[in-house]
Structure formats: structure tokens, C-alpha cells
Amino acid sequence: MILSYETKIRVRYKDTDQMGIMHHSNYIVMYEMARTEWLRDMGLTYAEIERRGIMSPIIEVQSRYLYPAFYDEVLTVKVYMNEMPMARFNILSEVYNESGKLINTGRVTLGFMHADTRRPCRAPEWFVEALEAYIEKSKAENKDE
Amino acid sequence: MILSYETKIRVRYKDTDQMGIMHHSNYIVMYEMARTEWLRDMGLTYAEIERRGIMSPIIEVQSRYLYPAFYDEVLTVKVYMNEMPMARFNILSEVYNESGKLINTGRVTLGFMHADTRRPCRAPEWFVEALEAYIEKSKAENKDE
Amino acid sequence: MILSYETKIRVRYKDTDQMGIMHHSNYIVMYEMARTEWLRDMGLTYAEIERRGIMSPIIEVQSRYLYPAFYDEVLTVKVYMNEMPMARFNILSEVYNESGKLINTGRVTLGFMHADTRRPCRAPEWFVEALEAYIEKSKAENKDE
Amino acid sequence: MILSYETKIRVRYKDTDQMGIMHHSNYIVMYEMARTEWLRDMGLTYAEIERRGIMSPIIEVQSRYLYPAFYDEVLTVKVYMNEMPMARFNILSEVYNESGKLINTGRVTLGFMHADTRRPCRAPEWFVEALEAYIEKSKAENKDE
Numbered sequence: 001m002i003l004s005y006e007t008k009i010r011v012r013y014k015d016t017d018q019m020g021i022m023h024h025s026n027y028i029v030m031y032e033m034a035r036t037e038w039l040r041d042m043g044l045t046y047a048e049i050e051r052r053g054i055m056s057p058i059i060e061v062q063s064r065y066l067y068p069a070f071y072d073e074v075l076t077v078k079v080y081m082n083e084m085p086m087a088r089f090n091i092l093s094e095v096y097n098e099s100g101k102l103i104n105t106g107r108v109t110l111g112f113m114h115a116d117t118r119r120p121c122r123a124p125e126w127f128v129e130a131l132e133a134y135i136e137k138s139k140a141e142n143k144d145e
Numbered sequence: 146m147i148l149s150y151e152t153k154i155r156v157r158y159k160d161t162d163q164m165g166i167m168h169h170s171n172y173i174v175m176y177e178m179a180r181t182e183w184l185r186d187m188g189l190t191y192a193e194i195e196r197r198g199i200m201s202p203i204i205e206v207q208s209r210y211l212y213p214a215f216y217d218e219v220l221t222v223k224v225y226m227n228e229m230p231m232a233r234f235n236i237l238s239e240v241y242n243e244s245g246k247l248i249n250t251g252r253v254t255l256g257f258m259h260a261d262t263r264r265p266c267r268a269p270e271w272f273v274e275a276l277e278a279y280i281e282k283s284k285a286e287n288k289d290e
Numbered sequence: 291m292i293l294s295y296e297t298k299i300r301v302r303y304k305d306t307d308q309m310g311i312m313h314h315s316n317y318i319v320m321y322e323m324a325r326t327e328w329l330r331d332m333g334l335t336y337a338e339i340e341r342r343g344i345m346s347p348i349i350e351v352q353s354r355y356l357y358p359a360f361y362d363e364v365l366t367v368k369v370y371m372n373e374m375p376m377a378r379f380n381i382l383s384e385v386y387n388e389s390g391k392l393i394n395t396g397r398v399t400l401g402f403m404h405a406d407t408r409r410p411c412r413a414p415e416w417f418v419e420a421l422e423a424y425i426e427k428s429k430a431e432n433k434d435e
Numbered sequence: 436m437i438l439s440y441e442t443k444i445r446v447r448y449k450d451t452d453q454m455g456i457m458h459h460s461n462y463i464v465m466y467e468m469a470r471t472e473w474l475r476d477m478g479l480t481y482a483e484i485e486r487r488g489i490m491s492p493i494i495e496v497q498s499r500y501l502y503p504a505f506y507d508e509v510l511t512v513k514v515y516m517n518e519m520p521m522a523r524f525n526i527l528s529e530v531y532n533e534s535g536k537l538i539n540t541g542r543v544t545l546g547f548m549h550a551d552t553r554r555p556c557r558a559p560e561w562f563v564e565a566l567e568a569y570i571e572k573s574k575a576e577n578k579d580e
Contacts, residue, residue, distance in 0.1 A: 013326065013336065014168055014319045018161040018216055018485075024493040025159060025463040029304045032460075036303065036362070046303065047362045058459040062497045071163055072326070072337045158471065158481065159464045169348040170318040174449045177315075181448065181507070191448065192507045195308075203314040207352045217471070217482045304458055308451035308506055315449060361453055 003135050004080035005038040011073050021068035028061055031093050031106050034077040042134045044127070053115045054124055059088060060109040067103040074098055084131065085123040087111065148280050149225035150183040156218050166213035173206055176238050176251050179222040187279045189272070198260045199269055204233060205254040212248040219243055229276065230268040232256065293425055294370035295328040301363050311358035318351055321383050321396050324367040332424045334417070343405045344414055349378060350399040357393040364388055374421065375413040377401065438570050439515035440473040446508050456503035463496055466528050466541050469512040477569045479562070488550045489559055494523060495544040502538040509533055519566065520558040522546065 009030050017023040036046055049056065069075055076096040083090065088109055095104035112127075113120045154175050162168040181191055194201065214220055221241040228235065233254055240249035257272075258265045299320050307313040326336055339346065359365055366386040373380065378399055385394035402417075403410045444465050452458040471481055484491065504510055511531040518525065523544055530539035547562075548555045 013322055016163040018165045019490055020163045023159055025460050028460040032303055045362055055454055058500050060499050064495050065493050072335055158467055164345055170315050173315040177448055190507055200309055203355050205354050209350050210348050217480055306453040308455045310453045313449055
């Protein structure tokens with residue numbers, strides 16, 4: 001793991017289904033919310049990335065459901081990466097409930113493409129640099145603690 | 146009522162909540178689906194309208210919930226209008242369940258705007274003409290029956 | 291206005307549509323999220339209300355769209371009431387964007403019903419008492435400031 | 436492949452995001468809609484399964500995004516199985532756009548559990564029998580063609 005980030009997301013009433021649990025499609029949205037918060041913490045935003053003419057389409061999603069999540073729980077969504085992005089970018093996730101139990105794991109593979117031509121491209125340099133600076137900053141902060 | 150249209154929409158598992166009924170926000174999406182089908186029946190599509198540089202933002206929505214809708218039911222969504230669109234466009238709806246019971250009524254007010262400037266405009270002439278042709282066609286069909 | 295409450299909700303990527311703005315159905319969900327937070331601040335939770343055998347179905351929703359909301363904006367959703375709940379409970383809302391502009395107003399009318407029989411009932415006494423205690427507490431806090 | 440089924444699902448405006456395509460979480464919901472229709476064609480319904488005291492929680496979802504889907508397209512969602520359900524049940528999917536291009540593949544793994552105890556169980560006998568009868572019927576129909 002070269003980098004990780006945690007965010008907290010509450011299960012909304014809208015997210016439940018008649019099984020009385022959070023509908024499974026919502027984890028996919030939670031991964032996206034956590035990625036967004038992570039980018040923001042990195043000094044980037046997805047809005048900013050789109051303004052720079054890059055889109056980041058989803059290539060693959062995998063999600064494993066270990067335990068259900070319930071209405072009104074505050075889930076902890078941890079996203080992390082094990083390698084630097086190249087043409088593809090793997091973001092792994094772990095979702096914990098309020099008791100700290102691991103209830104879901106996920107992996108999202110993203111690509112990069114030019115917004116105008118919709119053609120795939122490698123991770124932009126400014127993106128990799130922002131990521132490296134963020135990794136350095138995280139290391140420094142961990143040393144201080 | 147100068148024009149009406151009916152479409153059938155099934156309640157998805159995703160649409161239910163832990164109260165065991167369809168979550169109330171889904172009616173708003175159903176009104177939109179029915180409007181879309183209506184336009185298509187009229188020989189227009191919303192995609193086509195956007196290609197002509199017009200967007201049709203929502204100005205107001207009202208929804209009255211009389212009885213719940215349940216998973217897997219096929220609802221009949223009737224949309225109708227009582228007057229021709231000017232700067233604004235009122236579309237009324239009635240939603241019936243499988244037993245024919247009226248379970249929801251709605252009213253959606255739409256506007257028109259230029260996609261490029263995002264400034265409001267009146268109903269485009271080609272839109273009003275398509276609508277008038279559709280009304281004539283409906284009258285002729287009803288006479289034949 | 292006898293009571294008001296504000297909460298902040300971020301527009302998710304999932305909430306946007308191809309018009310480039312937050313889809314209008316999401317305001318209905320935001321009203322619900324703000325009600326939930328309000329109840330929690332009151333010392334109640336909707337989960338707790340359901341455990342006491344009461345459900346609170348939606349009777350009517352009205353929403354006025356003044357300006358669009360965009361991806362990643364943090365909206366301020368203010369909910370307030372002008373009268374105590376009886377058989378029905380009106381909750382009004384105002385949604386502000388990051389620049390403080392009022393972009394949406396709403397009104398949600400809720401009822402009360404017994405979860406087992408699904409029959410309507412008046413606002414439970416313990417609910418009204420919790421509300422009154424909360425109003426007193428709010429007044430006291432405002433006096434202190 | 437021992438059994439397959441196809442259903443058609445239209446991309447709703449609500450399903451699009453500001454990238455101008457269907458948001459990736461919606462494929463997960465489409466897999467569910469196709470499973471539901473398949474069950475119905477089999478003479479079962481998910482509602483019926485729940486009435487018999489069985490729930491069918493999602494254990495794993497995998498989705499590969501090959502090409503985007505656009506607003507108003509009618510997608511063909513094909514679901515199929517390569518083996519009979521035991522404790523787990525794998526349903527594979529392929530999603531085709533209107534031009535017949537394969538745009539997404541998926542795999543959903545479901546389990547079975549008792550609704551009252553929420554404990555996992557094997558595929559109920561009546562479920563396996565319904566499935567076998569359906570396979571026989573499908574074979575007979577294919578022979579006739």
C-alpha cells in the first residue's frame with residue numbers, strides 16, 4: 001500500500017431496499033465518493049481534472065459483500081493504492097461499519113482519456129506529480145507522529 | 146385536457162426502501178420517463194431537442210402520494226396537458242397501480258432555454274408545431290374508434 | 291418559523307445528469323437527509339421512530355428550482371417548520387449553494403401511521419414532547435448568544 | 436451455458452451523468468432487473484421467493500465497461516448461467532447497445548438465506564426444480580424452432 005485515505009459516509013434512507021439493508025449498488029457510488037474526497041485532499045478535484053480536458057472512465061468494478069450495511073450507519077470507506085497509475089489506475093477499497101467490522105471490499109480500475117477526442121491516454125504528468133507530492137507529504141506526516 | 150399519453154413502468158427492487166414500498170423520489174423519475182416516451186410517440190426525442198440546442202429545465206415539481214407502490218408492480222403513468230406550452234409547460238400526471246387504483250398525482254412545470262447561453266426562451270416553434278400535429282393526429286384516431 | 295435546522299450536503303458525481311447539473315429528483319432525497327439530521331439533533335432518529343412502531347409516510351412534496359446545483363458543490367439545506375405537527379407535519383426547506391444563493395425551495399408533508407396496521411394516526415405524544423423540548427432548548431441557546 | 440435470457444432496458448435521463456454517458460453504477464441495477472425478468476419468465480418472482488421466506492443476498496459483483504451507453508438507448512441485457520446453483524449462484528451478463536456492440540460484461544454471485552434467521556442456506560429444492568423445468572422447456576422450444 002503506497003497511499004491510503006479514509007472518509008465517512010452515512011447510509012441514507014433512499015439507499016435502503018425492502019430487504020432492510022443498503023442496496024448493493026450503493027457501494028459503487030460510495031467508492032466514487034471516497035475517490036472524490038481523496039482527490040480533494042490531494043489538492044485536486046475531479047471537476048479540476050475535467051477542466052484540464054481529461055476524463056477518467058471506469059474500466060472495471062469488483063465488489064465483495066461480506067456483511068450488510070443498515071440505514072443511518074456511518075460507514076468508513078478506506079481507499080488505497082498499491083502502485084502508481086500508468087494507463088490504468090487501480091483503487092482498492094474497504095468499507096467498515098460503525099462497530100469496525102469489515103463489511104465490503106472493492107476494486108475500481110480507471111483509465112484516462114482526452115475529453116475532446118474521447119481517446120484513451122496515459123496518466124497525465126501533472127496528475128502523477130500531484131500524487132507523488134501527496135505521497136511525500138503523507139510520509140512526512142507519518143514520521144512526525 | 147388537450148392531450149394525454151400512458152406508459153407502463155415496473156417498480157424495480159432498487160426503487161424500494163426499508164418501509165417495503167417504492168421510495169417517494171422515484172415518482173419524479175417516472176414522470177420524466179413518461180414525458181420521454183410521450184415525446185418519442187410525438188416523433189420527437191429529448192435527445193433530438195438537445196441536439197437542436199434547446200434544454201428543458203425543470204421549474205417546479207409537485208407530487209401527491211395517495212397509496213404506496215410495491216416492488217414488481219407495473220404502474221401506469223398517465224401524463225397530460227391542459228394548455229399549450231408558452232414560456233412554461235405544465236405536464237400533469239396520474240399514476241395507477243395494477244388494480245387500477247390512483248396512487249399518485251403530479252405536476253411538473255418545465256421551461257425552455259438555449260443550451261449554449263443557458264438563457265430562458267419561449268417554446269420553440271418547431272416544438273409547438275410538432276405538438277399541434279400530434280393533437281390533430283390524436284383527434285383523428287379517436288374519431289376513427 | 292418556530293424551529294429551523296441547517297445541514298450541508300455535497301453534490302455527488304452520481305447526482306449529475308448530462309445537462310451538467312444535479313438531477314432534479316435529488317433535491318427530494320436531500321430534503322430527507324436534512325430531516326434525518328434534524329431528528330438526530332433533536333435526540334431522535336428515524337430508525338428509533340420506526341422501532342417505536344411508527345412510520346412517517348410522505349403525503350406531498352413540492353419543489354421549486356430557481357438555479358441549478360453543480361457537481362462537488364456543498365449545498366446548505368435548511369429545513370424549518372411554521373407549526374406543530376398534528377395529523378400532518380409540514381417541513382419546509384431552502385437550499386443554498388456555496389455562494390449563498392437560494393437555488394431551491396421545498397415543502398414536504400408527512401403523516402404518521404402505525405407500522406403494524408399501516409393505519410394513519412396523529413403525531414405520537416413522545417414525538418411532540420421531544421419537539422417541544424427541542425424548541426425550548428433552541429430558544430435558550432439563542433438567548434445565550 | 437445451460438440457460439440464457441434477454442431483456443431490453445432503456446437508459447433513462449436520470450441514469451446519465453455529466454460525462455454524458457450512463458453512470459457506471461446503473462449496470463448493477465440493470466443486472467438485477469434482468470434477473471427479475473428471468474425469474475418471472477421462469478414462473479417465479481423475487482417477491483414470491485421472499486414470501487417463501489428466502490432472501491437472496493448479493494455476495495459479489497464484477498462489471499467490465501467496454502463502451503459507454505447513452506441516454507435513450509435501448510440496451511439488451513443478456514443473463515446466463517453455466518452451472519446449477521448450490522450454496523452460491525453465479526449469473527453472468529452481457530450488455531449490448533442498439534448497434535449490437537457488446538458494451539459491458541458482468542458476473543453476479545448470489546447466496547440464499549432464511550429471511551427470519553438471516554442465516555445462509557443452500558438453494559431451496561423448489562427453486563432448483565423450477566430451474567430444471569425451465570431448462571427442459573427451453574430445450575424443447577429450441578428443438579421446435
